[in-house]
Structure formats: C-alpha cells, structure tokens
Amino acid sequence: MTQIENVSRRKFLQGAFGAGAFVLAVRHARFIPSILAQGAPLDWQSEADRAAFHPNLFVGIQPDGTVYIIAHRSEMGTVIRTSLPLVLADELDADWKRVKIDQGIGDKRYGDQNTDGSQSVRRFFTTMRECGATARLMLLQAAAARWNVPAAECSTELHVVVHKASGRRLAYGDLAADASHLPVPKKEDLQLKKPADWRYIGKGAKSVDLENLCTGKAVFGMDARMEGMVYASIEHPPVFGGKVKTVDDQETLKVAGVRQTVSIDPFKPPAAFQPLGGVAVIADNTWAAFQGRKKLKITWDNGPNETYDSAEYKKELRETSHKPGKVIRSVGDSDKTFPTENVVEADYYVPLLAHTPMEPLVALAEFKDGKVTAWAPTQNPQAVQAIVSSQLGIAKEDVVCHVTFLGGGFGRKSKPDYVAEAAVLSKKLGRPVKVVWKREDDVQFDYYNAVAAMYMKAAVDEKGKPTAWLQRSVFPPISSIFDVTQVYGDPPHLAQGWTDLPYDLPSIRIENGPAQAHVRIGWLRSVANIYHGFAVQCFTDELAHRAHRDPVEYQLDLIGPPRTLDFTGVTYPNYGADYKTYPWETGRLRGVIESVAEKSGWAKKKNGKGHGFGFAAHRSFLTYVATVVEVEISDDGTIRIPRVDTAVDAGIVVNPEALRAQFEGAAVFGTSIVRTGEITAKNGIIQQSNFNDYPVARIHEAPAHTNVYITESSAPPAGVGEPGVPPFVAAFCNAIFAATGKRVRDLPLSSNGNFD
Amino acid sequence: MIKLKVNGIDRSFDGDPDMPLLWYVRDILALTGTKFGCGMALCGACTVHKNGQAIRSCVTPMSSAANSEIRTIEDLGANGLHPVQKAWMELNVPQCGYCQSGQIMQAASLLKGTPHPTDNEIDEAMAGNICRCGTYQRIRQAIKLAAGKTA
Ligand code: FES
Numbered sequence A: 001m002t003q004i005e006n007v008s009r010r011k012f013l014q015g016a017f018g019a020g021a022f023v024l025a026v027r028h029a030r031f032i033p034s035i036l037a038q039g040a041p042l043d044w045q046s047e048a049d050r051a052a053f054h055p056n057l058f059v060g061i062q063p064d065g066t067v068y069i070i071a072h073r074s075e076m077g078t079v080i081r082t083s084l085p086l087v088l089a090d091e092l093d094a095d096w097k098r099v100k101i102d103q104g105i106g107d108k109r110y111g112d113q114n115t116d117g118s119q120s121v122r123r124f125f126t127t128m129r130e131c132g133a134t135a136r137l138m139l140l141q142a143a144a145a146r147w148n149v150p151a152a153e154c155s156t157e158l159h160v161v162v163h164k165a166s167g168r169r170l171a172y173g174d175l176a177a178d179a180s181h182l183p184v185p186k187k188e189d190l191q192l193k194k195p196a197d198w199r200y201i202g203k204g205a206k207s208v209d210l211e212n213l214c215t216g217k218a219v220f221g222m223d224a225r226m227e228g229m230v231y232a233s234i235e236h237p238p239v240f241g242g243k244v245k246t247v248d249d250q251e252t253l254k255v256a257g258v259r260q261t262v263s264i265d266p267f268k269p270p271a272a273f274q275p276l277g278g279v280a281v282i283a284d285n286t287w288a289a290f291q292g293r294k295k296l297k298i299t300w301d302n303g304p305n306e307t308y309d310s311a312e313y314k315k316e317l318r319e320t321s322h323k324p325g326k327v328i329r330s331v332g333d334s335d336k337t338f339p340t341e342n343v344v345e346a347d348y349y350v351p352l353l354a355h356t357p358m359e360p361l362v363a364l365a366e367f368k369d370g371k372v373t374a375w376a377p378t379q380n381p382q383a384v385q386a387i388v389s390s391q392l393g394i395a396k397e398d399v400v401c402h403v404t405f406l407g408g409g410f411g412r413k414s415k416p417d418y419v420a421e422a423a424v425l426s427k428k429l430g431r432p433v434k435v436v437w438k439r440e441d442d443v444q445f446d447y448y449n450a451v452a453a454m455y456m457k458a459a460v461d462e463k464g465k466p467t468a469w470l471q472r473s474v475f476p477p478i479s480s481i482f483d484v485t486q487v488y489g490d491p492p493h494l495a496q497g498w499t500d501l502p503y504d505l506p507s508i509r510i511e512n513g514p515a516q517a518h519v520r521i522g523w524l525r526s527v528a529n530i531y532h533g534f535a536v537q538c539f540t541d542e543l544a545h546r547a548h549r550d551p552v553e554y555q556l557d558l559i560g561p562p563r564t565l566d567f568t569g570v571t572y573p574n575y576g577a578d579y580k581t582y583p584w585e586t587g588r589l590r591g592v593i594e595s596v597a598e599k600s601g602w603a604k605k606k607n608g609k610g611h612g613f614g615f616a617a618h619r620s621f622l623t624y625v626a627t628v629v630e631v632e633i634s635d636d637g638t639i640r641i642p643r644v645d646t647a648v649d650a651g652i653v654v655n656p657e658a659l660r661a662q663f664e665g666a667a668v669f670g671t672s673i674v675r676t677g678e679i680t681a682k683n684g685i686i687q688q689s690n691f692n693d694y695p696v697a698r699i700h701e702a703p704a705h706t707n708v709y710i711t712e713s714s715a716p717p718a719g720v721g722e723p724g725v726p727p728f729v730a731a732f733c734n735a736i737f738a739a740t741g742k743r744v745r746d747l748p749l750s751s752n753g754n755f756d
Numbered sequence B: 001m002i003k004l005k006v007n008g009i010d011r012s013f014d015g016d017p018d019m020p021l022l023w024y025v026r027d028i029l030a031l032t033g034t035k036f037g038c039g040m041a042l043c044g045a046c047t048v049h050k051n052g053q054a055i056r057s058c059v060t061p062m063s064s065a066a067n068s069e070i071r072t073i074e075d076l077g078a079n080g081l082h083p084v085q086k087a088w089m090e091l092n093v094p095q096c097g098y099c100q101s102g103q104i105m106q107a108a109s110l111l112k113g114t115p116h117p118t119d120n121e122i123d124e125a126m127a128g129n130i131c132r133c134g135t136y137q138r139i140r141q142a143i144k145l146a147a148g149k150t151a
C-alpha cells in the first residue's frame, strides 16, 4: 500500500517549492507544469524536469498558501484532473480556489497510472483522502504546538486551523514551514471526514482546464513542440505482421521539406505495444511528411494474415458459436441435455470497432545521452516507459514520459506503439522527432475492439420464462496481442457482462469458443461488455416480446429477488476489485431499472409505427445502469433519437456533473457503434480509412437529449467512463424493434441495408 | 510570395502554395489551437475563419488563403472571452476538448449570420463538426445560451 512520508524533511523541496514549503509525498513523485505556454517550446529541460531528486508529490503547500496537487492519471475528457485532486482537497479542508493542479509524469511510484477501466476514482479515492487527511492533521499539530494547546482542541476550517476556545486562527500557508518538520502520522491516527462533512465530494467542481480547453491553449500531444524537432509520418505494413520488401524513396526525397526516410523494423511477435514497422518519412513539417509518403514506392511481404477476409471470418465465428465451447459457468443441471420444446435461439454479431479518438495518434520524443524524454497523449505513461526502454535497450528510469492532454483516448492511447515509434526514430536521427499519424493510419492500424459472435438459446415455460439458458460467445481475445497462441476469451473479459449473467434461472450454461486473431485486438470503451451486453439484453427483449410481456417487468422477473451473486467455483475477476467491497448486487440493478422506468415514464409509453422505446440494463466496471432509448424512424429509414433516459448507481459520486457528461457521451459513442461502427478487412487490409467510410455520430444523429439520474449511494465509488455504453447499445436496438418490428442482431445498422 | 493576415498580423509565406492553411498555422506559426482531425474536410477540428466565414483549413491551400484575413481560436476572444466561449464554459461543454476549437469557431460563425438559430439551423451548421466524446447536447444548449449575445 501507499507509504506517506514527509518529504520536506528530506529536503526534497529545491526546484519545486521554495524553502519553508510543506510537502507531503506519497512515495516519490516528480513535479512538472502541465499547461505549457501556448506556442512556446516545451520546458523539457527545466530544473523541475531534470532535478536529481524529483519528489513525486501528491500535495504540497507553499508559505503563500498555494496548495499543489498532483494529477497522476491522464486527462482525456473525464475531468479526472479535477475530480481526484478534489478528493484530496476535501480531506485537507483546502480552499479549492487556492489549489493548483500539476500533471505527474510516468512513474511507478505513483502506483497504477493506466487511465483505463473506469477505475481512477475507485482505485485512488482512499489514497487521496488519506493524503489530504494526513496533511490536514499535520497542519493542525503544527498550530497546536505553536499555540501550546492540545491538538484535540484544534480544528480546521477552510484553509485555516482554528483554536475555538481562544479564537485564534492560523492560515495553512503560515503553518507550512512548521508542519514540514513534523513526523508523518500513522494511518490509524488519521480521522477521515464523515460523508456529511464533505465539502467537495458529491458536489463536484468544474474542470480546472475549462478555459484552456475553450481557448485553444490546452496543450495536446498534437501540439507538443520542441526546439530542433523534425516531423515523421510512417507508412506501416498494410497487413498486420507484414514486412517491407523493397523501398524506393527517390520521388519522396524530391518533395520540398522532406529530409530523409528511415526504415523501422517489424515487430517480433507477439506484437504487444511494439511499433508495427514500416518506412518513416522525415520532414520539416507535417504536411511535407504526408506528401512524401504519397510518393514512396514500397513492396511488402504481407505474411500469413494476407488471407484474412472479415466476411469469411464472420462465418467462421458463427459456425464456432454453434459448436460446444469451453464452459465458463454452469448453474443447475445445465450439463444435461437442453430441453427440445419451446426453444428460442438467436445469433448476434458485433464487428471490429475502431477507437478514432478525435486526436489521431501522435508523440514527440527525444533520445539524448542515453535517455528518452517523451511528450505524449498517453493513457499509460508507465507503459510508455516500458516499451521505450525495451525498444531502445535503456532502463525504464531513463525514460521520462510527460503526459499532455489527450484528444480522446477510449482505450487506444493505453497502447503506446506510437510513442515507441517516436523514440526509435529519435535515436536513429539524433534529434527530437514528432510522429504524426494521419486519420487513415489511426483507422487502419488500430487495436480494434474484438469482432464477436454470440449464440443465445433458451427454453421457455408457458409464461415465457426461461427454464434453461445457454449463451456462447466467440471472439479473438485481447490476450492474443501478448501471446499469439491465445484463442479463448480471458477471464477478465469474459467477466464483462458474460460470466456474470445476473438471472435467477434453474439452468444456465455460459460458454466461450476459440477464435484466432488476424489484427491487433485491444480495449475500447467498455470492451467486451459491448458485445456481451448487446446479446444478453437484446435476447432478453426478444423473449419478453415473444411472451407478450413488458420488457422491464420481464427482466425484473429474470433477475429475481435482491441478492449477492455467488461466484463460488467460478472465475470472476470483478474488474480487479475485491468482491467483498464490490459485490454484484442484483438489488442495485433492480434499483436502477425501477428508477429509469419511473423517471422515463416507461409504463405510459406507447410504441407506434416508426416510433418506439427500448430498454436495457447492465452492470459494468462495478456500476449499475439502466437505459431507455426513444427512436423515431421515418419512412425513408432515417433514424432519430429524441430522448435517452439513463439511471446510474455508481456508488459514491465525486463529481456528478462529470458523471452526467460521461453518460451523455456514452450514448453518442453507442449511437456510432449501432449505426455505422464496422471495420472490415479484405486480403488482410482494413477497408476503412477516415470518417467518410468509418462514420461516427454527428450532431443530428446523436441523441437530442440524454437525461441522467444518479442513485444516491454510500457504496464505494465505481466507474463512470464506460458503463453507459453497453446498455445504450442494446436499448437502442430494442427501440428499433419496438418501432419497426425488425430485430437488429448483426451490427451495425449500416450493414443491414434496412436503415441508413 | 503569399501575403495574408492571421489574427490581425501581416504574414507572408513562400513555401509550397499547396500546403493547407492548417499546417501553416500549426507548424509554422505555432498556433496550435486549431486542430488536425481528418485532413479531408470531414470533421471540422481545423475550422478557422477566413474573412469572417468558417472554413476547413485542412483543405484550404495557402494559395487560396492569399490576401485573406484569417482568424484562429487564439484570437476569437481577443477582447476577452467570446460569448460562445463563455457559454461553452458555463455549460461545461468540453470533454477532451480536442474538437472544441473547431466547434467554437463554427458556432461563432453561425451566430454571426443567424443570431437566433433553430434546432435545424444548428444541426445544419454544426453537422460538419464531429465530437467523438459526444458533447453535442451541450453544444446545442450552449449555442442557444450564446444566441443573441454575439456582436
Ligand atoms: S481536419 Fe479539417 S475537417 Fe477534419
């Protein structure tokens, strides 16, 4: 666990803070400014950057009262740079207006920094509270000593310690120097606030970066600049695992602004986060590099994935999904023969999906004196350190990764292949290199969300309720990027809305079949929950309609009474969270279902021709969500989404406004998945390239209004970035059925021909 | 030699006249508020004003920017925040923020010509600007909030 120590006493202050400052560190951290002067060269060689001792600080207090709090997770739009420091500030009783946020570099001493899995708040909520409470207690002790009164007689108000009996007050800044000499109290001596006393937690705050994001001043990876840098654009092997055979760069070198071309070695399997290889065009500006690439004449050795055809592959997955697979979980007598009477079956399919964050992949790196300094929009700066260190044969500690703002991430920017490219090129060229991916590169060389086929089967009684349930999924696993022999779903991803089917049925059998990957597979916002939630929630809707029952009431019937799901004997990783702290409680799922039904006026909704309402509920990333989607479909097939209602139980919510924004965004993200999300391949080559052939939802296609209802809860905090996507996808498809009588079993709509 | 004004400053450019304005502004002038998203006039991230009109700088060659007045996000609120920016902040529009320079430039241009746009007019004007984070609902509200407040 986290060790808190008073680094002031160890003279960790020089460079970052003035003398007399009170600095509390959780392990060791480094201190760097995150918002760089717009247009100015990055301050990559500053004292703070290069300090021989770089105190890795979560909080520091200056004699002038300024409180510095480190944001060690990446900002890609979830407002985490605000929400997590807010937790610390709350326990510190700090005045938020006097808090400054600084972005931490990649450093394992912070603990996990991979900003994915919707886990920033839940993993660091307690750490942040303890850091704040520790600082507060030490300030309090410093004041008590100054006044020569027992600490127990002192308390804190906003940014001050007070001694009520004598009416004396001392500001935090005035106590910083004294506090820096005190020993750090033990965890047991800390008194965390009661929830009723929270100032900020639960109320939230606006993003500290709001103005910079609205004025063009925020520095994204795309905006990083460094003295003497050159620009690189890379022609990657068009087929995954391919290699360069021959290169003719004569015409490229004639392009004004192009300096040279550089080959990058192909990766050695497994691909993991290694560069894909190819030919880089080095130029004086981005445009020249792009132009130079057009003139390259390269022949490729495509390798075995040359035969990959996504249409054929779909058939293979479906066939596999019809054969017995590995049993993941079994309830009741599911291993006996399945009933043959009153059986309902359905096949569902979700294709490969690309992330397309608004900011294409980009990274700036400089290799100098055996060390690398990188500036990157990365979700995982420690993974940057790891891959750069292994690619260049240097120590991880010799890789400094500064985290810029991310122009979206959605999981793509957890995989730092693009940062490794910049580092590899910088080493070859002996100068800073900025690698810029075109949108076409981003679409064609993604780590795609897995294509998946789901086979669903139920035998139902006279009331239409299942007496036996079988579900089997087949998808190339993410683990294949780390081990090419992996073909079965790995437990963490099977657990995403599949293993944990929450239905109270006498017989359940959950299976998974094998699939070989032919492209890089990776995490995308809500990951396997997308296809698992789609299949389970749409199939449930099918059964409800078949039974002439209300889908909400029917689902509540299947979920059964409030209880904690029992996974004894089942591998259920629960998103890496302790099951005792974060049990799967059907009562909480029922709660959001009842809430969304009430708030949306579900009981009074009437489906008509071209107008329908769909419902779905799903737990992911430890958060319970239920969603109702309204659709209008005109005679020409144009689909509108006038309204979405979504109820969320995410436990304690630090920043409700940020939660609402995430669920609004998730509905738009889900709209893209359902309408047009599809990556296909022919001869191993990805067929899509930009927003013309991989369209994402635009303003008139997105839900006009998403209402978000937050359940008040004292349960520990859970995820908010991803859980909105899966129930939206299913509810949208169920709404289309309600409006048209047509079932959407293969995504996206654009591949069905029925809808535009 | 191409002459133009960028954010009120006279500039001249003697490079490749085919170079899109986007890369001139970003790489050469270091005005990085204007973003690259697609390079094909598909996403609107690169939106700037040319003689007061919103254009996609990624497909505007320098040759066609000659003798024009270009304004980028950096200069939109030259005299304090523009009403669109204020509305964006009031309603917490940005998530990642990467698309927002383009959205704001597009919205400012819409409101200049149509001070009180209807939902349909907003859809039409903003349909070329993608927000992958999905802030459209707030963009619409913010445009309405800013409506009538722009000069
Ligand atoms: S970058 Fe110009 S429209 Fe996308």
Ligand code: FES
Pocket: A077, A358, A407, A408, B094, B095, B096, B097, B098, B099, B100, B130, B131, B132, B133, B134, B135
């Ligand atoms: S705010 Fe992220 S793309 Fe619009």
